[in-house]
Amino acid sequence: MALALAVAVLLLGLTSPLPVLAAATGGFDNPQTGQLSAEPGHLYSVWGFSPSDVFAVGASGIVLRYDGSSWNEMSSGVSVRLWGVWGSSPSDVFAVGASGTIVHYDGSSWNAVSSGTTDDFLGVWGNSASDVFAVGTSGTVLHFDGESWSTMDSGTAKSLCGIWGTSPSNVIATGDDGVIIRYDGESWHPEASGTTAYLHGAWGTSPSDIFVVGESGTILHYDGSSWTAMDSATSDWYWLYSVWGSSSSDVFVVGQSSTLRHFDGTNWTPMDSGTTPGIWDVWGSSSSDVFAVGNLGTIIHYDGTSWSVLSGAAVGVVVNSITPFRAIQGETLDVTIIGHNLTGATEVYLGEDITVNSYAVESAKRITANITIDADASAGPRDVSVTTAEGTGTLTDGxxxxxxxEEGGGLFDCSCGEEETSVPPAGLAIGMTLSGLCWGAGYYLARRARPPTRR
Incomplete structure (x- = not known):
């Protein structure tokens, strides 16, 4: 994978493995572990059949269904992250996710299906009820023939994330290190993408009009003979996750930090999403009926004129991140907590030895607080909890x-190396590896790294 500019500063003596930033939520999900939060809230994939029948799946096995007026939670029977959803009809829907998870909806209930693998599935797509593909880590590709799932030889060990096709004999899968493989009805073959970027999503209108999106604002187009890079009008720091369109001149791309781009057949231009969390997936039934989903339960809809934020199903109180996520004994500082359903918070708790002097609920997804750490507080992680009338959400070891x-240890030395630079909180991006805080300056120490867990 192409590694862009390193972004790093001093390390403050950290010796543990450096965490990787997950998809941006106006910050990150869990800077301590580098993982996407395992708590409910994040939505990773959306697929539907009409403006009044849409499915969305995400963290902790969550499945939502839209009936044209409201989103309702369904019981998936699993608690792992579900990364992809696709169906041939409202009574034949597959969702795939972590640890080889496949669940199927038959119109009445969701039921687990044996996949025969523990590799994470990152995407699913099909031509029909008897021709469905699931792709994932370690080059995993499974095929469903209407009766059972079987393993296919993908010819690669790279993680595969995007899957899309035009027929049973023309299917492409995309993934790490610029991998693009194509299935011709008999076997998978590699294609030259011209990039080493991580390629996330794929969609097209025909075998000679296919779009692929990925790392560092990458957008590739296939014209029937070769892949070429397009100008995405997106910062190199931003990751693009999904692409969908109603025609070759009406294409939408979504990604990190609420990134939205539209292609009119000639140019890619930014769109206002009306929200701030990262957006993972996009799907629509027409040019005036497009849904996109993302972090913190974000669901937005495009009516052909503008995007608006929709209300999702209640998923409880969620705490996804706290910024900064480290501080020193005896320090008093302001922190920002990002989550879901935080309105009406009655308590903000960061564990023993930490006093919450004050806090303000700025929105259902954001709380700011001033805290003081006891001078003799024991070093180590603390849980971050927010309590409302609806319950308590906790970020473990957040x-x-x-x-x-020791004095003279360079605590306030925020100088950077020859190829390094400080990054303010607003500049944090997916794919960065955190190394600590530049205390006293409010700057994060980060360098560019691999994408988050899903990819």
Missing amino acids: FTIQARP
């Missing part, structure tokens, strides 16, 4: 108290 360094 905040860490660090021992105060």
